[in-house]
Amino acid sequence: MLEPRCPKVCARHHGPGGHAQHGVPRPSGGAQDRATTRGRPRRFQVATGALLAFGAAVPACAVDLGIDLHGFASQGYLITTGNNYLGPTLQDGSFEFNEVGLNVVATPVDRLRVGAQVVSLDAGDFGNNQVEIDWAYGDYQLDQRLGFKLGRFKIPLGLANDTRDLDLTRTQVFLPQAVYPVPLRDFYIAVNGVGIYGTAPMGGLGTLDYTAYIGGQNITSQSATARYFTSLGAGDTFSFIHVSSIEGGALTWNTPADGLRLRASLYHAYRLNVLGHTLGAATSAAGVFSDNDIHAQLHDFWSGILSAEYQWKDLTLAGEYLRNYSRNDVVVTSHPFINAPAAGGPPGSTVRVDLPVTTTRRISYLRNEGMYLSAGYRFLERFEASVGREIYFDDTQARGASFFRSWDLSLRWDILDHWLAKAEWQHVDGTAFASRQDNPQGLKDSMDVLSLKTTFDF
Amino acid sequence: MDQPTPIPSMRSGSHRINATLRASVLAWLVLLAPTAGAEEFLIVNPGVTGAGLQARALRDIFLGKRVNWDDGQRIIIFMTREGPSRDVLLKRLGRTSAQFVSGWKRLVFTGSGTLPQVVEGDAALQAAVARTPGAVGFVVAAQAGDGVTGIALP
Numbered sequence A: 001m002l003e004p005r006c007p008k009v010c011a012r013h014h015g016p017g018g019h020a021q022h023g024v025p026r027p028s029g030g031a032q033d034r035a036t037t038r039g040r041p042r043r044f045q046v047a048t049g050a051l052l053a054f055g056a057a058v059p060a061c062a063v064d065l066g067i068d069l070h071g072f073a074s075q076g077y078l079i080t081t082g083n084n085y086l087g088p089t090l091q092d093g094s095f096e097f098n099e100v101g102l103n104v105v106a107t108p109v110d111r112l113r114v115g116a117q118v119v120s121l122d123a124g125d126f127g128n129n130q131v132e133i134d135w136a137y138g139d140y141q142l143d144q145r146l147g148f149k150l151g152r153f154k155i156p157l158g159l160a161n162d163t164r165d166l167d168l169t170r171t172q173v174f175l176p177q178a179v180y181p182v183p184l185r186d187f188y189i190a191v192n193g194v195g196i197y198g199t200a201p202m203g204g205l206g207t208l209d210y211t212a213y214i215g216g217q218n219i220t221s222q223s224a225t226a227r228y229f230t231s232l233g234a235g236d237t238f239s240f241i242h243v244s245s246i247e248g249g250a251l252t253w254n255t256p257a258d259g260l261r262l263r264a265s266l267y268h269a270y271r272l273n274v275l276g277h278t279l280g281a282a283t284s285a286a287g288v289f290s291d292n293d294i295h296a297q298l299h300d301f302w303s304g305i306l307s308a309e310y311q312w313k314d315l316t317l318a319g320e321y322l323r324n325y326s327r328n329d330v331v332v333t334s335h336p337f338i339n340a341p342a343a344g345g346p347p348g349s350t351v352r353v354d355l356p357v358t359t360t361r362r363i364s365y366l367r368n369e370g371m372y373l374s375a376g377y378r379f380l381e382r383f384e385a386s387v388g389r390e391i392y393f394d395d396t397q398a399r400g401a402s403f404f405r406s407w408d409l410s411l412r413w414d415i416l417d418h419w420l421a422k423a424e425w426q427h428v429d430g431t432a433f434a435s436r437q438d439n440p441q442g443l444k445d446s447m448d449v450l451s452l453k454t455t456f457d458f
Numbered sequence B: 001m002d003q004p005t006p007i008p009s010m011r012s013g014s015h016r017i018n019a020t021l022r023a024s025v026l027a028w029l030v031l032l033a034p035t036a037g038a039e040e041f042l043i044v045n046p047g048v049t050g051a052g053l054q055a056r057a058l059r060d061i062f063l064g065k066r067v068n069w070d071d072g073q074r075i076i077i078f079m080t081r082e083g084p085s086r087d088v089l090l091k092r093l094g095r096t097s098a099q100f101v102s103g104w105k106r107l108v109f110t111g112s113g114t115l116p117q118v119v120e121g122d123a124a125l126q127a128a129v130a131r132t133p134g135a136v137g138f139v140v141a142a143q144a145g146d147g148v149t150g151i152a153l154p
Helices: A049-053 A182-188 A224-231 B019-035 B057-062 B084-093 B097-109 B122-131
Strands: A068-081 A097-106 A112-123 A131-143 A146-154 A190-201 A207-217 A237-254 A260-282 A288-312 A315-341 A350-354 A358-380 A383-393 A403-416 A419-429 A446-457 B040-044 B076-080 B117-119 B135-140 B149-152
Touching: A068 B097, A097 A131, A097 B097, A182 A224, A224 A237, A224 A260, B040 B122, B057 B084, B057 B135, B076 B084, B076 B122, B084 B097, B084 B135, B117 B122, B122 B135
Parallel strands: B076 B117, B076 B135
Antiparallel strands: A068 A097, A068 A446, A097 A112, A112 A131, A131 A146, A146 A190, A190 A207, A207 A237, A237 A260, A260 A288, A288 A315, A315 A350, A315 A358, A358 A383, A383 A403, A403 A419, A419 A446, B040 B135, B040 B149
């Protein structure tokens, strides 16, 4: 049986004797008290990911530079009924559903860790396998009560925002979309800035983990996350998306009840500016069309999540509640025009005649609400199943207008310690789950999603 | 011998024990005396100056929340691939094997932790801890072995 291990870049070796492999041990059968003696430790050894992914035994040095290399790769398949979801999934399904990641971490001096991870992911129009820096930061832990981060690091939001791309950390194929929607992945995934974190003892009341951060965000106008702003009426294409700053934090209470933790987390984006465009939109006047430049400013975008998780033996229960809020100031500059018959041109040809430019301003509000409950149970050593219920509303003041409710059933099989496979079925009622861009034919009220996925890691 | 025994013997190539460490080891000896007969040990490399090392640190260390010793030295965790030491440790941590592995992978792929190193059996574990500065492990045994500092757990 394979066990997690890690390729090492070794600098020196202290002392004789056996060596160790990095990794988390798992039961595998075999002799006890048997010192590992597969050859002498090697110097300056770098094992390839491919070699490790297939479980080749690679000795690592007992003492090294503290450089670790890890990676993962996932490939999934989606097929749906009712609506397309994350690509053209209605008929033959879609294989545009994968993630690849590679990270390296070093501990050059005491208390300091530095590292970076690159990822490439694809989920329909999202990601398109462009390589991006997932995180790259230095972490200085003064002691358990206080540590600092500087660079680009994952945003702690809810129980799972920081592991959105890590299929191997959960039973489900998809995180609950009511709280962790794929289209907003780029919006929440990481902050470029500074953070503090630590754990405060609370005597007999358990411990309190805290973390806070402030910095910037780089959502590009090409990011598929821009689709989210389309749903806010900010245009179909975008030439500019900028966030002045983001900040937030999380408090996690590890309660005295063993296995029970509660978390409250908050995210704030200040002055989110979006410049979008629509071309040739029909207007209320017959025969008049308009090219629109739309400047949407979300003065303060807030996300808050309350979370609870309870682990008891092989059972894991989780529930989370999300609210998003922002006040949106939208200025639309319209360039109306008509297509008049072209004088002297071929029959049927037209010429564009521009009409006076107009500017309108409106205030809108974003008030999303999402929640889920899930129960997972590892019923055999290598098999785990979970069931979940999700509910999402686009607008808390018009819950019947745009929403979805879903049931999902997931099965995970840990084929080997570094290789897993999953299957998931989800039934969705409501139109807020799939996007209009994926379904130009119109959204149906009910759909089913079958997803299969396999993941390697080393 | 029933009493957990911090043995300050060092192997070739290891660090010398300084005065602070000697004092620390002596302090542990005194503190550990009432727990004679215990069969579960947190074992650390003798080079670890453990003023803040207490039994309750076990959970924080093996769940990856504490990554440095009090002197700033990086904590290097060793575990056995299987067997009673591993099973008892997971029970103490309140984690199943799957939960434990998932938790560590979460740390690794968010840049927050370094996987424990795996050895084959308790003897190899104690040898690895003895020769690796900053190392820590957990064993179920009659006594802590040579070259490591043993802390009996209640």
